[in-house]
Amino acid sequence: MLVEILEDHGVKVKLNSKVASFTDQKDSLLVTTIHDQNEEVDVAIVSKGFIPVTNLLEGQVKMSRNGAILTNEYGQTSDPDIYAAGDARTVHYNPMDTDSYIPLATNAIRQGKLVGINIFGNRWPEIGSQGTSGLQLFGYTLATTGLTYQRALDAGLKVKYISYEDNYRPEFMPTTEKINSIIVYEQDSLKVLGAQFFSEHNVSQLANTMSLAIQNQNTLKDLAFVDMLFQPYYDRPFNFINLVAQAGLQQEGLI
16 A cells, blocks of 8 residues: 555655665666666665664673663663663563564653663663554555564464454544554464554554553453544544454454
8 A cells, every 4th residue: 555655656666676786877876776677866865774873882781683782671781880771772572572672762762761760779660662653654644563464473473463444433424534454463362462554544543552452461352342432523433443353353253
């Protein structure tokens, strides 16, 4: 769906095309792939991802393979006199119950606040992260939290997913919009591990709600009938999250 929207707005998308070289030309830049395909462009932007800048503490505290500082639940490093917060360190990733490097401003500001408290005595443990984020693209909102289905499979987890589409509010309202969603859940326990939402309607807060559900280890059964407000301006008698979870339970033959 994202590719279609990009192409509808004049963006040429080339997936799985590894770049072999950049060549300066008189008025442009020639980008060549390993399959000898050429594209003339005005400028090329290379996005290499994030690498923590932790040289200051190299050899002094424990770090992950990519150089991110490892801490305990209070932000304390392997040296008890040193605390770390922000993009220099890992965070506990709740959907997989493991420490991961997830450089997000939300993680950094929470860690900084808690470290400021805990340097006076470890009083307030962190509760981890779901890696929740969102994107606005040509009038559409994409919001995500926790694991995608493919990432869960790559991690060797036994998972399933439910894909669901419906209007966010009743059809008798003057307007409404479709929401496309996926909820990833543990096969045996039905525990929610991830969710993604996509719509012209602002679905960013759905990801926040699902982040809390993952944090609290809620299941599809919990979400299917959890109390949500109803007002036809905002949603249906069953909120959209109720409906997605109910669809998942139907898929499992439970309702």
